[in-house]
Amino acid sequence: MxxxxxxxxxxxxxxxxxxxxxxxxxxxxxxxxxxxxxxxxxxxxxxxxxxxxxxxxxxxxxxxxxxxxxxxxxxxxxxxxxxxxxxxxxxxxxxxxxxxxxxxxxxxxxxxxxxxxxxxxxxxxxxxxxxxxxxxxxxxxxxxxxxxxxxxxxxxxxxxxxxxxxxxxxxxxxxxxxxxxxxxxxxxxxxxxxxxxxxxxxxxHIPPRTPGDGLLADLKEGWREFAGRPWLWGIVVQFSIANAVVGAADAVYGPLVARDSLGGPGPWGLALGAFGAGTVAGALLMTRWKPRRLLFVGTLCIFPLALPSAALAVPVPIGVLCAVMFVAGTTVEVFGVSWMTALHQEIPEEKLSRVSAYDWFGSVSLLPLATALAGPAEDAFGRSPALWGCAGLVVAVTAAVLLVPDVRDLTRRTLPVAASSESPDPERAAGGLG
Missing domain, CATH: 1.20.1250.20 (MFS general substrate transporter like domains)
Known part of the structure; x- marks a missing residue:
């Protein structure tokens, strides 16, 4: 009609x-x-x-x-x-x-x-x-x-x-x-x-918040929500390490490699731009692609995040580095969308911000330490071995988190999530967490 x-x-x-x-x-x-x-x-x-x-x-x-x-x-x-x-x-x-x-x-x-x-x-x-x-x-x-x-x-x-x-x-x-x-x-x-x-x-549209027992009680409740889900805290621990070493490689080693081997800040800026372009491409891909096993597919897409550190360790020519950075940006964005979808699907609305805070905390907590230790690590082991170490850590923690059954088994739902974690959830039994 x-x-x-x-x-x-x-x-x-x-x-x-x-x-x-x-x-x-x-x-x-x-x-x-x-x-x-x-x-x-x-x-x-x-x-x-x-x-x-x-x-x-x-x-x-x-x-x-x-x-x-x-x-x-x-x-x-x-x-x-x-x-x-x-x-x-x-x-x-x-x-x-x-x-x-x-x-x-x-x-x-x-x-x-x-x-x-x-x-x-x-x-x-x-x-x-x-x-x-x-x-x-x-x-x-x-x-x-x-x-x-x-x-x-x-x-x-x-x-x-x-x-x-x-x-x-x-x-x-x-x-x-x-x-x-x-x-x-x-x-x-x-x-x-x-x-x-x-x-x-x-x-x-958001239900009014019921008065709680204080800020400390709210923090404890958020911790129970976070700690009670192995897929959640497992991936946050993974990213606390991966973000730290990748951040150190980008902030400290990348500019040094660019200065000594790639031609200075211009080529390094181009490589960072390629990573940014990759994230846009990855998000565009996820507007169409809906992988059923959200976290399994997303976690597999974190392995290429080790490639930029490995490329800097060689070091490869700037054209190859840009290609590697683009691929890493694309795949990490596949994870990013999958992760947000999993949180939206699994976490009760009234606890989303507290769980997100634990996620953010894990993502940034080790970054200052890793950045501070990057220089001493280079002095102790050399720049190339330190970069290979960064790449190896990304691979190791990503492989480790795949051992968590819920990371492998959590699947995309087709119905809205239950209103709270205590509510019965037929979808979970019918194909959610195994």
């Missing part, structure tokens, strides 16, 4: 897909804005430190000042986001990031910012991120439902990765053209715009 909107002379209206509701569209638009600004500001902050007379060690101190409060406050942020309306937590965090980045921009534009001032403002930004990230992940997962959730997550991540890629390229160009202070100001404005968009989120 032909609808009237398809009749001659009457223009048809463009409709969003059914899974792209109002909240999802607002969240995606806000995430694109902040991702564009944040990826440019990372470059701007480093050059602001250098322009103020700092050295590489000072750049590292400013970066650590952001990571430390992120690690310290993530679990509290997750509990707060499950206790209070998530959109309010997100808006408050965006307001803090707006104020801290705005003050950072003013300091840089005024000239001669001091190291402790930059560290303090960056730490405030990390604190905002610690409260924002669990709330944002919980809000995103509660904004989609049904069989199209995986596609929705893939489109969201594709938009995020594309914005990150564009933000890094644009940020580098703008730092060179107008200076780091103005790029930091643009990032502050991006937080203001994103916070405004997020203030319009509709949370009427």
């Amino acid at each position: 032909t609808s009237t909107s398809d009749s001659p002379g009457i223009p048809s209206r463009l409709h969003r897909p059914a899974w792209a509701g109002r909240n999802y569209s607002l969240l995606t638009a806000a995430a694109i804005v902040t991702s564009l600004g944040a990826n440019g500001s990372l470059i701007a902050a480093a050059f602001a430190v250098l322009d103020a007379g700092g050295d590489g060690g000072d750049v590292g101190l400013v970066a650590a000042a952001r990571t430390l409060p992120l690690v310290l406050f993530l679990l509290i942020g997750g509990a707060v986001a499950d206790r209070f309306p998530r959109h309010r937590v997100m808006v408050a965090a965006n307001a803090l990031n707006f104020l801290s980045q705005g003050a950072f921009a003013v300091l840089v534009l005024a000239g001669e910012p001091r190291l402790w001032q930059m560290m303090l403002l960056t730490a405030l930004g990390g604190t905002g991120q610690a409260f924002f990230s669990p709330a944002a992940e919980g809000m995103l997962m509660s904004s989609v439902s049904g069989e199209q959730a995986s596609r929705a997550f893939a489109v969201f991540r594709m938009a995020m990765q594309g914005a990150a890629l564009g933000g890094a390229a644009l940020g580098g160009a703008l730092v060179a053209a107008i200076g780091p202070g103005w790029v930091l100001a643009v990032d502050a404005a991006a937080f203001a715009i994103a916070g405004t968009l997020r203030s319009f989120l509709d949370v009427s």
